[in-house]
Amino acid sequence: MVSVIIPMYNAEKYIAECLDSIVSQDYQDIEIIVIDDGSTDNSADIVSDYQKRDGRIKLVRQENHGLVYSRKQGIRESAGDYILFVDSDDWLEHDMISALVRMSVSDNSDVVASAATFFMGDNRRISRNAAPEGVYQGEELIELKKRLFCYEDYTTMALLPFLWNKLWKKDLIQKYVLAADEKMTIAEDVAIGFPAILSAGRVTVTNKSFYNYRKTSSSMLNQKKDALKELENIALVYRNIKSVCADAGTEDYLVGGLERFIINQLFTRAYPLVENAAGLKGLFPYCPEIPEKVVIYGAGELGREIYSYLLKRTNVKCWIDKDAENLKAFGLPVDTIDGCRAADGDTVIVAVFSKRATDSIVRDLTGRGYKKDNILIFKMDDTLEHELIEKMIGD
Structure with a gap:
């Protein structure tokens, strides 16, 4: 049954x-x-x-x-x-x-x-x-x-x-x-x-x-989120997974992968605290200083978090997503790439985790005349991931 x-x-x-x-x-x-x-x-x-x-x-x-x-x-x-x-x-x-x-x-x-x-x-x-x-x-x-x-x-x-x-x-x-x-x-x-x-x-x-x-x-x-509460929730999930896997003898399978999952959660749920932990004034890990004018590409979980963070800190000229028309029906102020009126010097933040998707987006943007040097992508290494988790959550 x-x-x-x-x-x-x-x-x-x-x-x-x-x-x-x-x-x-x-x-x-x-x-x-x-x-x-x-x-x-x-x-x-x-x-x-x-x-x-x-x-x-x-x-x-x-x-x-x-x-x-x-x-x-x-x-x-x-x-x-x-x-x-x-x-x-x-x-x-x-x-x-x-x-x-x-x-x-x-x-x-x-x-x-x-x-x-x-x-x-x-x-x-x-x-x-x-x-x-x-x-x-x-x-x-x-x-x-x-x-x-x-x-x-x-x-x-x-x-x-x-x-x-x-x-x-x-x-x-x-x-x-x-x-x-x-x-x-x-x-x-x-x-x-x-x-x-x-x-x-x-x-x-x-x-x-x-x-x-x-x-x-x-x-x-x-929705309005309490970043500290979100961080507590992420830490709870992290420790729960480590604990039950240790009890089951499967903790060796967590090496590397669990930390990347937690990085995803930190960036999409508690980004302001990530900035504080990184000790930088810019947009971590994209740039050391927040540009005066930005275009955000991506309205997924990371894109929504980055948009909310930057909206109060700089001039967000437009927010792009390939599924813009449908997302508008849900109240997101998103535009298509064709509808975005960006200038040559504007910085584009590609708010997407996936390397495969990012590579495709960069090709599309450069093919439309955007300067590659002005396109910033999400990039972290294993050492940086570990240090950030250790600072924010501990072992």
């Missing part, structure tokens, strides 16, 4: 669609455990109505304790051999469970990792795992584990960093869910899922997308 665990908080707008996609699965040997984390809307009532029509649904009510606590409750309530996590505002393809169970059984895999489809406004985008499709065991699995946190660069992990695009054997994942620090409010999926994968004996990767993730405006817009 597969236990489908759905943590829920104020999801009245989407929970029906989510449940419809699960009760209609072509694999019927499932239980659906909804953990209502103190919702104040009609979410629980909607689930109760479904529960009356389908005996496989179990509703567990609790006071608001957060996502990690809710997942723990789901694990404790579960009776299945497999675990599938689902967010309450997302939905599944009708054959997700049957397909992943079939792969797990035929490959004898502890975890099956699929692709996922992200819906943002009117656009949809399929994200696939960086690691090629296939069954990983032996030396191939060891290599996958070594590159799990950092497959190519600061943003590319070997597998998508989510719990919900994977089917887990319960006897693998439950230990890591129950060991997770309940105070974690960021990167919980990585802190739980990746240490579990490091302990797996066999992993299956498929390029087919079965999970549909809804990207909302609240998840896109840069």
